[in-house]
Structures are given as C-alpha cells and as structure tokens.
Amino acid sequence: MSTAHAATHDVHNQPPPPGPFDLWADDAGLREAVAREGAGDFTADLASYGALAGDRLLRLADEAHRDRPRLRTHDTYGHRIDRVAFNAAWHEVMGTAIAHGVAGLSWARPQPGAHVARAALSYLHYQAEPGSSCPLTMTHAAVPVLRQAPALREWADKACAFVYDGRDVPMADKRGVTLGMGMTEKQGGSDVRANTTRALPLGADGDYALVGHKWFFSAPMSDAFLVLAQAPGGLSCFLLPRWRPDGSRNGLRLMRLKDKLGDWSNASSEVEFDDAWAFRIGDEGRGVATILEMVMLTRLDCMLGSAGLMRMALRQALHHARHRHAFGKRLLDQPLMRNVLADLALESEAATTLALRVAGAVDRAPCDAREAALARIATAIGKYWICKRAPVVANEAQECLGGLGYIEETLLPRLVRQAPLNSIWEGCGNIQCLDVLRALAREPETGAALRAEWQAAAGRDAQFDAALQAGMAMLAAGSDEAGARAFVERLALLLQGATLLRANHPLATAWCASRLGAPHAATFGTLGDTAHIDAALARCDAWAR
The missing domain is CATH 1.10.540 (Butyryl-Coa Dehydrogenase, subunit A; domain 1)
Structure with a gap:
C-alpha cells in the first residue's frame, strides 16, 4: 500500500468516544x-x-x-x-x-x-x-x-423487594415481582370509560373472569398487571397475574408486540383476555379513582425521564463540541454554537429543577395539604411541558453533532426516537391540559397552591415579577378548552421560573430573561446576553471531559 493511500486512513479532528460518565458527580x-x-x-x-x-x-x-x-x-x-x-x-x-x-x-x-x-x-x-x-x-x-x-x-x-426475577413462574415461587398496566383499548384510547372488556364475578369475593382486549399492554413480560374492565357495577380496577392462584397459566393471550418508533429494548403488546382470572381492587365502578394514584406517579416519572433524556442529549452535544474543531476553533468556542449549547443547558436545568420539586411535593403530600395540592396540579403541568420540550432538545443536540448525530453508532438517534414517548404515554398533551383545567375547576386548593408557589418567588427578579402579575390575572380568568395549551404552557413557565428563583439557582436570572422577558425565539441558540451564555456554559464546565 502506498504512503499516500495509507494517509487517507488517518483519523483526526474527531472526538474520542464519549464516556464513561458519572451521572451524579457531574450534575x-x-x-x-x-x-x-x-x-x-x-x-x-x-x-x-x-x-x-x-x-x-x-x-x-x-x-x-x-x-x-x-x-x-x-x-x-x-x-x-x-x-x-x-x-x-x-x-x-x-x-x-x-x-x-x-x-x-x-x-x-x-x-x-x-x-x-x-x-x-x-x-x-x-x-x-x-x-x-x-x-x-x-x-x-x-x-x-x-x-x-x-x-x-x-x-x-x-x-x-430489591430482587429481580425474570423467570415466568408463579408469584409464590419468586422473592420479587414486576408489574405492568393495561388500560387502553382499540375503541377508546384515553377515554377509558369507553372500555368494553368485561369482568364477570366468580364465586369468591373479589374474584372475576375477564373477557376482552387491550390495545396497548405495557411490559407484557411482567408478573401481573393492573387493568380496567367493566364489572356489573361499572368500570373497575383489577390485578391480573400471568398465573392463576392454583398454579395454572392465566387466560392472557399476547397477540403481537408493537413495532414502535423507539423504546426498542422494551416490549409493548396487544393482548386478549380469555376468561382470565383477576382480583378486584377497590369498589366496583371506582376503577379510575382506584388506579389514579398509580397514574399520578407514572406521570411524574414521565417528567423525570424527559428531564433525564435532555441531560444526556446535552451531555453528548457538549462532548462533541469540546473535541471538534471548525474554522480554526473548537466548536465550543464558536459564538453561535455557544449560544445553542447554553440555551439547551438552561432548558435542561429548568426541567430537572421542576421535576425534583414535584417529587418533593409528592414526598411531603401525606402530611402537608398544600404540598399535596401542588403535587396534584404540578404533575399535570410539568408532564405536559417538560415532555413537550424533550423532543426539540434531543433534535437540537443531534444537530450539534452534524451528520455524525444521525448515525446509529452514536447515541443521538436513540434519544431522538425515545424523546416523544413520554408526551404520549400516560395521557397525551391534550389530556394533561384538560386535567389541569379540571383540577382548577373542581379542586380550588390546587389553584391556591400554584399561586402560593409563584408568590413565594416574587421580588427576586424583575422579569419574573412582570410575568407573575400577568400570570395571576390569567389564572384568575381561567381558560376554555380550545385555549388550554397556551394557558398551561404559561403556567409551566411561571412554575419553572418560581422554582429556579426559590432555589437560588445560579441560572435563574438567565432563564427568566430568556423565557419570561423579551420573547424567546422558537429555536434554541437565541439567547441575547453573552453573560448569560457564559454563565450557563461555566455551569457545564465539569461535563463530558
């Protein structure tokens, strides 16, 4: 092989493989x-x-x-x-x-x-x-x-239990189990009260036979599932295990696995119930109320997952920008790239801070009525907004890598495919917005908790204070269904701003200036203050070395 030909195989100006990362120490x-x-x-x-x-x-x-x-x-x-x-x-x-x-x-x-x-x-x-x-x-x-x-x-x-057992055997033979869920049917979607799966009472109290289907049956390899079905008294909640109490296989028939856009490591399925044994939880006709606590917790995890995905996407973009040179400088030193990365960092920090604030409200809810009310309303608000932001953050981070970010050998395509899931799972955006309107109308304590959370941040930032005044008037006026998305988006931005300010977050002022002050453009990389850009990137300085 000639020397000239061999030189074409030299690799330079490419970043080293990213990682390993310490996801706790660098966050x-x-x-x-x-x-x-x-x-x-x-x-x-x-x-x-x-x-x-x-x-x-x-x-x-x-x-x-x-x-x-x-x-x-x-x-x-x-x-x-x-x-x-x-x-x-x-x-x-x-x-x-x-x-x-x-x-x-x-x-x-x-x-x-x-x-x-x-x-x-x-x-x-x-x-x-x-x-x-x-x-x-x-x-x-x-x-x-x-x-x-x-x-x-x-x-x-x-x-x-802190024990995983992936075998398909009865619960009695395991020290730890996993649970899935089945709520959605072909004809109903989010309207679970339109479900047609029937639950027929058996002799023993609480025992039923289920006949019907689920269009989305999450984690079908699990040991048991919480499902909704129509009992004689109305829509009810049931535990449906893979194995009957007598040790025989239950009447659970997996029809096919869903061929999904992303989330490839996990299985989702369609299922039919053929006289499947199930045990009722709660009263007949109270299925939605019974399962609601599970739904609230899974929605919190949608928010957390989207915030985590933003963090990883940003981490990958920062790593690339630190090691890649263009036009005589590192990408990280190019003014426009710095603006983009700083803007992504602001979005990530705000998402993480709000998601953990909601988790704190959930933690304190059993002994603090105001925290319980805040958890109720902020879960729906945060689930809507943070999950909406994840896909655009992932796509912008992918673009920071250029063509390399479109290649499967990098992590970015997986993140881009994964990012939309949490905005769909456990109630799409419209469902979250309607839930916010419903809570404000039926549970006035939720609006009071939201106002108290905002007001606790007053006087710390002029941009926030101006937005707060308008936000209080907007909350008092409420919204009709058609305007619910714009309404909830504004609630979310004020809640993020208040959370950052109350936390004395070092990027709170930069975030409020860009999101609550002068209108932020529809794309990332549109921060107007160089000092805010420098502050956001300095905050990221320990990442992805």
Missing part, C-alpha cells in the same frame, strides 16, 4: 435539588448509581436496544406460553436497577426524602436505559394501589 443541578428537597440521607445511594448508570448500564443499553424483544406464543411442543424473550443485557439492567431501589426505594425505606431519592434514581436510570424505565416505574407506582387490597399484601411486598 450539580441534580445534587442541589436532592439536597433542597430533603433527600440528603440518600446521597451515597445516588452517587453509587450515578457512576454505574453512566458506565456499565449505558453499555448494556446499546446491546438491549439492538437485540429487540421477541414474542414466543408457543413452546417447542405446541404449548401456549405467551412469553417475551429478552437479551441477557436487559435482564442485567433490570436486576441492577431493582437491586439499587429504582423501583422500590420509596416503599422499602419510607422516611422523609425517600420519594425524592427514588425520583433521582429514576432520572439517572433513564439517561442510561430508558426502555426498562417502563416496567420499573409501573412496578413502583403500582404499590400504593395494591396496598388498598389486604388480600394482595404479598404482591405489594414483593413489588417493593
């Missing part, structure tokens, strides 16, 4: 929020998981996404098994997450700050392997629903 915003929201006792747990998630789990995630789950309806000899087969990397990820409390910490160590610490674990985990966050969050969120039925105490206890 000042997360560390500050955890301390502020009362979870300082869990710092060692979070530090351990942050290092693990940014290294080993991130590498396992690549394998789990490339080798997607497969449906096995029958075994070699023709027996119906309705099993989902996963790559070994998936099982290691699940085992590691559950052993570190991503699913059970809130319930296994019930002390002040536990919900905040588990929220931080969820945020860290989503950055590494978001697909597995689906069964992890549903297992976590199912526990308070299961605890409503004394007969299901063993299920609740095993859902809290």
Whole structure:
C-alpha cells in the first residue's frame, strides 16, 4: 500500500468516544435539588448509581436496544406460553436497577426524602436505559394501589423487594415481582370509560373472569398487571397475574408486540383476555379513582425521564463540541454554537429543577395539604411541558453533532426516537391540559397552591415579577378548552421560573430573561446576553471531559 493511500486512513479532528460518565458527580443541578428537597440521607445511594448508570448500564443499553424483544406464543411442543424473550443485557439492567431501589426505594425505606431519592434514581436510570424505565416505574407506582387490597399484601411486598426475577413462574415461587398496566383499548384510547372488556364475578369475593382486549399492554413480560374492565357495577380496577392462584397459566393471550418508533429494548403488546382470572381492587365502578394514584406517579416519572433524556442529549452535544474543531476553533468556542449549547443547558436545568420539586411535593403530600395540592396540579403541568420540550432538545443536540448525530453508532438517534414517548404515554398533551383545567375547576386548593408557589418567588427578579402579575390575572380568568395549551404552557413557565428563583439557582436570572422577558425565539441558540451564555456554559464546565 502506498504512503499516500495509507494517509487517507488517518483519523483526526474527531472526538474520542464519549464516556464513561458519572451521572451524579457531574450534575450539580441534580445534587442541589436532592439536597433542597430533603433527600440528603440518600446521597451515597445516588452517587453509587450515578457512576454505574453512566458506565456499565449505558453499555448494556446499546446491546438491549439492538437485540429487540421477541414474542414466543408457543413452546417447542405446541404449548401456549405467551412469553417475551429478552437479551441477557436487559435482564442485567433490570436486576441492577431493582437491586439499587429504582423501583422500590420509596416503599422499602419510607422516611422523609425517600420519594425524592427514588425520583433521582429514576432520572439517572433513564439517561442510561430508558426502555426498562417502563416496567420499573409501573412496578413502583403500582404499590400504593395494591396496598388498598389486604388480600394482595404479598404482591405489594414483593413489588417493593430489591430482587429481580425474570423467570415466568408463579408469584409464590419468586422473592420479587414486576408489574405492568393495561388500560387502553382499540375503541377508546384515553377515554377509558369507553372500555368494553368485561369482568364477570366468580364465586369468591373479589374474584372475576375477564373477557376482552387491550390495545396497548405495557411490559407484557411482567408478573401481573393492573387493568380496567367493566364489572356489573361499572368500570373497575383489577390485578391480573400471568398465573392463576392454583398454579395454572392465566387466560392472557399476547397477540403481537408493537413495532414502535423507539423504546426498542422494551416490549409493548396487544393482548386478549380469555376468561382470565383477576382480583378486584377497590369498589366496583371506582376503577379510575382506584388506579389514579398509580397514574399520578407514572406521570411524574414521565417528567423525570424527559428531564433525564435532555441531560444526556446535552451531555453528548457538549462532548462533541469540546473535541471538534471548525474554522480554526473548537466548536465550543464558536459564538453561535455557544449560544445553542447554553440555551439547551438552561432548558435542561429548568426541567430537572421542576421535576425534583414535584417529587418533593409528592414526598411531603401525606402530611402537608398544600404540598399535596401542588403535587396534584404540578404533575399535570410539568408532564405536559417538560415532555413537550424533550423532543426539540434531543433534535437540537443531534444537530450539534452534524451528520455524525444521525448515525446509529452514536447515541443521538436513540434519544431522538425515545424523546416523544413520554408526551404520549400516560395521557397525551391534550389530556394533561384538560386535567389541569379540571383540577382548577373542581379542586380550588390546587389553584391556591400554584399561586402560593409563584408568590413565594416574587421580588427576586424583575422579569419574573412582570410575568407573575400577568400570570395571576390569567389564572384568575381561567381558560376554555380550545385555549388550554397556551394557558398551561404559561403556567409551566411561571412554575419553572418560581422554582429556579426559590432555589437560588445560579441560572435563574438567565432563564427568566430568556423565557419570561423579551420573547424567546422558537429555536434554541437565541439567547441575547453573552453573560448569560457564559454563565450557563461555566455551569457545564465539569461535563463530558
């Protein structure tokens, strides 16, 4: 080979492979929020998981996404098994997450700050392997629903256990279980009261046979599922396990796995119930009310996951910009690229701060009525806004890498595919906006809590104060359904601004100037103050070395 030909194989001006990352140590915003929201006792747990998630789990995630789950309806000899087969990397990820409390910490160590610490674990985990966050969050969120039925105490206890067992065997043979969910049907979508699956009472109290289908059946490999079905008394909530109490397989028929845009490591399915045994939780006709606490917790995790995804997308963009040169300078030193990265950093910091604030409200809700009211309204507001912002952040971060960001060997295509999911799962944007309007109309304490949260930040920033005055008038006037999105967006921006200011966040002024002051352009990279750009990037200085 000639010397000239060999020279074409020299590689220069390309960044080194990113990582490993310490997702806890390099995230000042997360560390500050955890301390502020009362979870300082869990710092060692979070530090351990942050290092693990940014290294080993991130590498396992690549394998789990490339080798997607497969449906096995029958075994070699023709027996119906309705099993989902996963790559070994998936099982290691699940085992590691559950052993570190991503699913059970809130319930296994019930002390002040536990919900905040588990929220931080969820945020860290989503950055590494978001697909597995689906069964992890549903297992976590199912526990308070299961605890409503004394007969299901063993299920609740095993859902809290720091033990993962991926075998398809009866619950009695396991020390730990995972939970899925089935609410959506073909004809109803978000209108779950239009569900047609029937629940027929059996002889024993609480025992039913379910006949029907679910159009989206989340995490079908789980040990049991919380589902909604029409009992004689109306729409009701049930626990439907894969195995009947007598040890036989339940009448649960997986029809196919969904061929999804993203979230490839995780399985979602369609299912039919053929006289499937289920146990009722709560009263007949109270299914939505019974399952509501689970839905609130899973919506919080949608918010946390989107914030975590933004963080990882920004981390990848910063790494590339530090090591790539163009026009004689590093990308990180180019004024326009600095503007883009700083703008993304502001969005990420605000999302993380608000998500952990809501987790703190959830943590304090049992003993603080105002925090409970804030958790109620802020979950819907934050779920709407943060989940809406994740796709545009991921796409902008992808663009920072240029063509390389479009290549599957980088992480960005996976993040771009994953980013829209949380705005769809657990109620699309319209559903969240309608929920905000409903809460404000029917639960006046939620509006009072929101106003108190805003007012507590008054007097700290002129841009915020001007927006606050307009926001108070807007909240008093309310909104009709057609204007709900613009209404909720403004509520979200004021809530983020108040949260940042009350936290004395070093980027609060820059954020308020860009989001609440002079109108921020529709794209990132449109910050108007060089000092704000420098401050945001200085905050990121420890990242992605």
